Amino acid sequence: MQNTQTGIYLQDQLSYGQWRATLGARHDWSSISTVDNLPNGQDFKQRDEATTLRAGLNYLFDNGVAPYFTWAQSFQPTNQLDSSSKPFDPSRGELYEAGVKYQPKSLPALFTLAVFNLTQDKVLTTDPNNTAYYVQGGKIRSRGVELEARGQLSEQFSVIGAMTWQDVQYVQDSNPDVVGRKPLRVPGRFGSLWLNWQAAEASAVAGLGAGIGGRFSNGTKGGTMENQFDTAGYGVIDAEIHYDLGHLATDLKGGKVQVTAHNLTDRQYVTSCFTDSQGCFYGAERAVMAKLSWDF
Template sequence: MLTATAYELTQENVSVTDPVDTSFQTQIGEVRSRGVELEAKTALGPNANLVAAYTYTDARTTKSSPVTPDQVGRRTANTPYNQFSLWSDYRFGDFGLPGLKVGGGVRYVGPTRATWVAGEVPSFTLVDTRVSYETGSWVYALNATNLTDKTYIESCTYGCFYGEPRSIVGSVSYQW
């Protein structure tokens, strides 16, 4: 299955510097986002699946505060031009374990502009994985995000912030 989406969205009432008191924010700004999202899903035989997705976003300030006219036309902070993800999973049906599924993937987020600090937030790539077992209506799963425990900067607003470290979460769910 292939999907493609092109979009143009305008967000009004974005917070910008208040022209009366610059220590405050007021909702008089506007941001326009244009982009394309592409996704491909396929079965690689009876037990394997592959999903790939790509997003291009050009988000720019179209209206700003009278005290910050230089912001008009600039890229919106913390919004990357490019994002990409790839995920694959395999069900062990050919080995007599049809309920066992193992999956893994990568996520890439391109560089972004910082908000109130000078500079650019660098791109990063993360690896995720999942192991699950399904029996009847029950699903037992173990998910790991940022499997390599990569240290990365996720965003910069008034300061820069690290992204989430490795996370491993187990779950039990019942499907009705």
């Protein structure tokens, strides 16, 4: 499969007193070329385009409180054929989000609380007349709350934490029994916590920094929409260490060496499942990556 998507967008920010408004528009062109090498497979090409809009409004109080509201649309091409060998229309999404940000005057910190309502329509669901195919009759709604806090604990230490609770369910489907059920392989609760350390500029190890943190999920639904089961939640630890090469010599300013470890303890865990016969997906094993970057 070859997928090409090109877009142009226009965005402007307006201010009046302590009010801030953001308006944006984007137009995308998508081209998908699929080659199916399976017996009786079908090759097909499809081209789609769409315009999506977004708008945001917030107010900046003098005490550091900033309530806001955001509305946005999305566009996602669908790479499938129906029972008549016709490509499906792109799926469309719509987001409403309201929240408040707080940046205390006396603390180097930022706190965010947000509630959201996200819908996605034209979702593929099983064709009731031919279960080997799909129809585009589904609609999924996600409602939830997001919390995020970030701050400087001291000159050397900073912390970032985030948590999301979401209630995701089908609100429309070709099969009425599916309405009200949770989609498969979508978590209802997940979050992360990350602690950073940066050596003091006057110390012998100036330029050295490190971080450690964890991410977790409470599990998802596996099986089929008609016969679901729960997978276990999991948590993994990540870590990184980096060094600013500019502290070695002025000629190396802008250079940075970084080593990152995902799933540091090499924990074995399940991220999601299909049916009992089709099996489950294990999470990624420990992976250590080194990176050299340069900013000019």
